[in-house]
Amino acid sequence: xxxxxxxxxxxxxxxxxxxxxxxxxxxxxxxxxxxxxxxxxxxxxxxxxxxxxxxxxxxxxxxxxxxxxxxxxxxxxxxxxxxxxxxxxxxxxxxxxxxxxxxxxxxxxxxxxxxxxxxxxxxxxxxxxxxxxxxxxxxxxxxxxxxxxxxxxxxxxxxxxxxxxxxxxxxxxxxxxxxxxxxxxxxxxxxxxxxxxxxxxxxxxxxxxxxxxxxxxxxxxxxxxxxxxxxxxxxxxxxxxxxxxxxxxxxxxxxxxxxxxx
Ligand SMILES: [Zn+2]
Numbered sequence: 397x398x399x400x401x402x403x404x405x406x407x408x409x410x411x412x413x414x415x416x417x418x419x420x421x422x423x424x425x426x427x428x429x430x431x432x433x434x435x436x437x438x439x440x441x442x443x444x445x446x447x448x449x450x451x452x453x454x455x456x457x458x459x460x461x462x463x464x465x466x467x468x469x470x471x472x473x474x475x476x477x478x479x480x481x482x483x484x485x486x487x488x489x490x491x492x493x494x495x496x497x498x499x500x501x502x503x504x505x506x507x508x509x510x511x512x513x514x515x516x517x518x519x520x521x522x523x524x525x526x527x528x529x530x531x532x533x534x535x536x537x538x539x540x541x542x543x544x545x546x547x548x549x550x551x552x553x554x555x556x557x558x559x560x561x562x563x564x565x566x567x568x569x570x571x572x573x574x575x576x577x578x579x580x581x582x583x584x585x586x587x588x589x590x591x592x593x594x595x596x597x598x599x600x601x602x603x604x605x606x607x608x609x610x611x612x613x614x615x616x617x618x619x620x621x622x623x624x625x626x627x628x629x630x631x632x633x634x635x636x637x638x639x640x641x642x643x644x645x646x647x648x649x650x651x652x653x654x655x656x657x658x
Contacts, residue, residue: 397449400458410455411498417649418499419456420490421445422515424463424508427472427606429552429616430572432560434474436552437463441507443563444535444636448505452641457494460486464510467590468551471607472615480514487518495528500653502530503644509534527653533640539632542639546632550589550618551606555632557621562629573621576614589617 399407399418423438433439442459449456465477478486491502502522504515512534519530536555540547548555560568578587581604586594590610591603610617 397453397455398446398458399455407455407497415453415455416498416500417454417503417644418494418501419445419449419454419503419505420487420494421456421459422463422487422504422506422508422511423459423461424465424477424510425461426463426465426468426475426477426508427615428556429614429621430574431569431616431621432552432557433564433567435461436556436560437507439507439564439567440535440556440559441505444633444640445503445505447633447637448503448641448644451637452645454503454644457490460490463508464514465508467510467603467605468615470605471612483511483514484517487514488521491518491522491528491530492526495522495526500528501644501648501651502528503648504530504532506532506534509536523653529648529651529653531644531648535636538640539636542635543632546628546635548618550616552616552621553618554621554623555619555628557616557624558626558629559633560629561624561626562633565626573616574611574614575616575620575622576611578609578617579611581608 421441423441425434428436438459438461445456462476462478464480464483465475469475494502506515515532519532522528522530536548546555581587587609588594590606591601593600593602
């Protein structure tokens with residue numbers, strides 16, 4: 397049930413039939429190492445949204461191709477980012493108009509970690525100002541809770557590459573996979589990601605640019621994408637679709653924006 401392929405009367409009929417849930421795929425256009433396309437986060441989020449929408453009979457709004465990805469710009473060509481205030485305004489305005497149509501449950505099916513903070517603010521204000529529930533689904537976190545090895549632990553790493561090998565094998569340049577260790581930025585401080593640093597076993601958060609922590613030749617980090625497999629990507633996508641569809645229909649749908657059971 398993809399909104400861009402439906403007429404206004406079909407969308408009206410969806411809400412008139414008593415449905416009040418819409419899935420909104422949240423993408424990003426940003427560097428994904430030398431081996432994955434710029435639209436990786438958009439493609440995975442859109443795939444999951446369409447698969448869940450199909451399986452659960454849930455309306456899917458058109459995907460947003462852009463996210464907050466400023467930290468993937470320096471040193472890389474092709475990243476197009478909205479700053480956080482602009483992205484908030486865009487998502488909030490889309491959500492308000494979905495609410496005017498009759499949406500009470502919005503699923504932000506998110507493909508990119510940089511969007512999560514913005515979507516949290518959208519979700520909170522939707523509840524306060526419109527009595528609409530905004531669920532944020534970071535797919536890699538859902539996958540990682542279903543099977544720890546399915547979690548994407550970085551960027552363009554093993555899990556994300558496995559998913560792309562399954563969904564879009566022609567877009568994965570396996571011979572270009574380049575994986576290098578993190579730069580050390582201070583003696584005794586271990587770099588764990590572009591926003592994660594460990595000192596004597598305790599992790600601290602601090603946002604850096606990707607090019608500060610890993611080579612621009614590579615651009616990928618986390619778990620070595622040389623270890624990826626299409627089969628693992630298939631298993632993780634199917635498990636996320638099954639679990640998420642079940643939760644949306646039998647859990648999220650029953651949660652009332654004003655609280656209490658229904
Ligand atoms: Zn990604």
